[in-house]
Amino acid sequence: MGIHGNATCVMNYDGATGWLLGEEHKGMRAMFTMMNEARLGVGLQGYAQAEIAYQNARAWAKERLQGRDPLRRADNAGPTADPLIVHPDIRRNLMDQKAFVEGARAFAYWAAMLIDRSRRQGDAEAEALVSLLIPVLKGFLTDRGFEMTVAAQQIFGGHGYIEETGISQFVRDARIAMIYEGANGIQALDLVARKLPLQGGKPFMAFLEEVKGTIRAHEDDADIRASVLEPLKAASKDLQAAAMLFMERAAKAPQDALAGATDFMHLMGHVCLGLMWARMAAAARRALAEGRGDRAFLEAKLATARYHAARVLPATALHLARIRAGGETVMALPPEAF
Amino acid sequence: MGIHGNATCVMNYDGATGWLLGEEHKGMRAMFTMMNEARLGVGLQGYAQAEIAYQNARAWAKERLQGRDPLRRADNAGPTADPLIVHPDIRRNLMDQKAFVEGARAFAYWAAMLIDRSRRQGDAEAEALVSLLIPVLKGFLTDRGFEMTVAAQQIFGGHGYIEETGISQFVRDARIAMIYEGANGIQALDLVARKLPLQGGKPFMAFLEEVKGTIRAHEDDADIRASVLEPLKAASKDLQAAAMLFMERAAKAPQDALAGATDFMHLMGHVCLGLMWARMAAAARRALAEGRGDRAFLEAKLATARYHAARVLPATALHLARIRAGGETVMALPPEAF
Incomplete structure (x- = not known):
């Protein structure tokens, strides 16, 4: 299919001798x-x-x-x-x-x-x-x-x-x-099962604080408030709602977080790019106000930030809707029904 | 990339002789x-x-x-x-x-x-x-x-x-x-610019009537009403809203329908599959009630219909949100800004 410049081969370990690196049963951690x-x-x-x-x-x-x-x-x-x-x-x-x-x-x-x-x-x-x-x-x-x-x-x-x-x-x-x-399904699992609960959720709260801080710092600017910052606020509320839902259902329906993991990863990805676009839009506004830099370049940044907020960020609501639907319909069929 | 079983080549018409098939300037229609x-x-x-x-x-x-x-x-x-x-x-x-x-x-x-x-x-x-x-x-x-x-x-x-x-x-x-x-962008254009206004919108209204008729015929069945039919109703309302919006803005903002064409095609595609799933769910319910057919097969149909309604159909709201955003952000940049 691709990466033909890369030498790829099957390595067969049958009958090979193995040496232990690090401590026994700590291989994953070492990796x-x-x-x-x-x-x-x-x-x-x-x-x-x-x-x-x-x-x-x-x-x-x-x-x-x-x-x-x-x-x-x-x-x-x-x-x-x-x-x-x-x-x-x-x-x-x-x-x-x-x-x-x-x-x-x-x-x-x-x-x-x-x-x-x-x-x-x-x-x-x-x-x-x-x-x-x-x-x-x-x-x-x-x-x-x-x-x-x-x-x-x-x-x-x-x-x-x-x-x-x-x-x-x-x-x-x-x-x-x-x-x-x-594989990306493993990334999603790592995110919801290991990283989200890390340190009692502290890094996740710090991320939400980064988003809120960026919105607060620039919301006086009417030119980007409605078109860039408010859509980001709505998207980050969707993210927070999804994380809350996983926490609430963790004991009774652990499959909800696992079945919603990929949607959560995408929801958070959209918020990450929304945060980047809010910061780029604010930087462009500042440079334009101060008469610095290439005007056409800065205005293209602003227009692209608005496009992202209007036509890409609304995807967070779809990911939240899927997460809210829970894991029940996902796991409803027995394996032999496939 | 693919279809290697297919003999593909470049055909060069420079200096070739052409013959007219059918009437002049009616080639598209003939095709x-x-x-x-x-x-x-x-x-x-x-x-x-x-x-x-x-x-x-x-x-x-x-x-x-x-x-x-x-x-x-x-x-x-x-x-x-x-x-x-x-x-x-x-x-x-x-x-x-x-x-x-x-x-x-x-x-x-x-x-x-x-x-x-x-x-x-x-x-x-x-x-x-x-x-x-x-x-x-x-x-x-x-x-x-x-x-x-x-x-x-x-x-x-x-x-x-x-x-x-x-x-x-x-x-x-x-x-x-x-x-x-x-190409699929052309299909989307054909849909919104030629097919939607066809016969004053009559075929499109007939399609919506197919959806409504299916919902009406089965809404007494509580087992599929909330889980299959109501999500389909919501999705078809999104489709209707998108079509209305194109009509309302046709004169003042013709770019809205063109910029929203691909989203409209996908929105309608989801409703089409939602309609198929509603009919399959209703047929499965009927067969189960009458004790006909393979029970496991019929129950898998019902579970899959519910999955489609819960986790796939909500995509219509995202397509409508993008269509509502209009064509302005899409066309905001001059070509040289790309």
Whole structure:
């Protein structure tokens, strides 16, 4: 399917001699010492494949002439066609990609900074927070990153399915990031079963506090309050409601958290990117007010933040609805009914 | 990427002689005479790839031993592992696939029956209805069908990314169905710009009437009213609201329908599968009451209908929220800002 530059083989251990590394029955713990960095690396692969796919798709959308602008040329007159980028459905697709890749890049930088603070400054709070965020970063950026390569491929139409344009390789290569370094179902399980209850929920509360602090710091700015901050507040309330629900049902219906784990990981991923977009929007507003930087770049950041809030963040309500539905319908069938 | 059994080549028409088929400037219309059947065929490919991928994934989930049942064996005792299918997140994934493939199969049969009624009995209403449904069937079944092959591949873990298991081929082959016979963005455009306003909206009203009629016919059955019919009613209200919104904004903001076209196609696709599940649930209830058929099979149908209503249908609210957000944020950036 992909990563053909990587030498992959089956290793057969039948009849091999094994040596014990570390203490007996502590293997998982030993492995987890390298996990945060490795999983950040794979999350970055999800983002990076989406980024290169987006760069290719936007170039194609500007260059490729196909169909007529439905908003300006309803008369179907004239012999020439318009570039793909004039079509609202192509634009929607590109905006989805742009909102994802720029948000994901910021999220990965934030996590890397938290790892630095933990390693170089011995910051225990940063370490706890990044331990909570890593399964979200790995699972969400690779699931969504793959989706975005598929979206980018779609912009190429028939040219997306031939090898000449190179776009299908990003799809094929991105697919493995959802699987290796712990399949995303395992990331979701790690999040709800290990990271959420960590230190009595302290890192999770610290994350919600990061969101609230960002909203509080900028809510005087009417220009981004309604269009960026309030949707983020609604999304983070969905996240909090989902976590509360898992806690309340933990004793009576432990399957609810397990059956809702993937939805929770995605819900939290959307809030993470919403937080990044709120911070980027606030920074852009500040720079614009102070007359610093490239005006067009800063205004594009603001417009993309608004797009993310209006058309991506509402996904949190769907994930919460699925979580609220509980695990009963998920586990209703006996295995032999499949 | 895929369909390697298909001989694909570039055909170059530079310097070739062309002959006119039919009347001048009526080419599109001539092509559309074969479109309904061709698009039903490609929609079926989306369903069929999901079906074979599901059949492979459920077999793997029952056979492959990995991890311990988190609900029954929290003590981590014993040397053996449990089959994947005991894990709630694997079960959620399999239920998503099962709810899709059985619903999609029914949807494709229904469309084929409407084509038969139109061809063999000259039923003009059936023809209008199937003309409305075809872009939904092609776009939704191939978008979701591809997603389901990806979900099936995920169940294989690392084995999903090697060619030995055969599962990656379904993903690679399914991808093209979203592109050919009119890329899915074109299906969405055909739906909102041509099919929805067809005959002053009559076929669309007839579709909504099919949904209402099914709900009315079975709402006395308390066992499926709350769990299957009411969620379908809510989903079809979302669909109606989206269509009304396009109509209201058609003059002032024509970009809203174009920017919301893909969301509308998916919203309607979910309602179509919800309608199929309501009918299958009602048929299962009737057979159970009359003591006909295989009890386990009929009860699995009911449980899957409930899963679809609880965990899949809520997606209509997300599509409506995106449509309500309008086209402004979609079109806010100038092309050079990408």
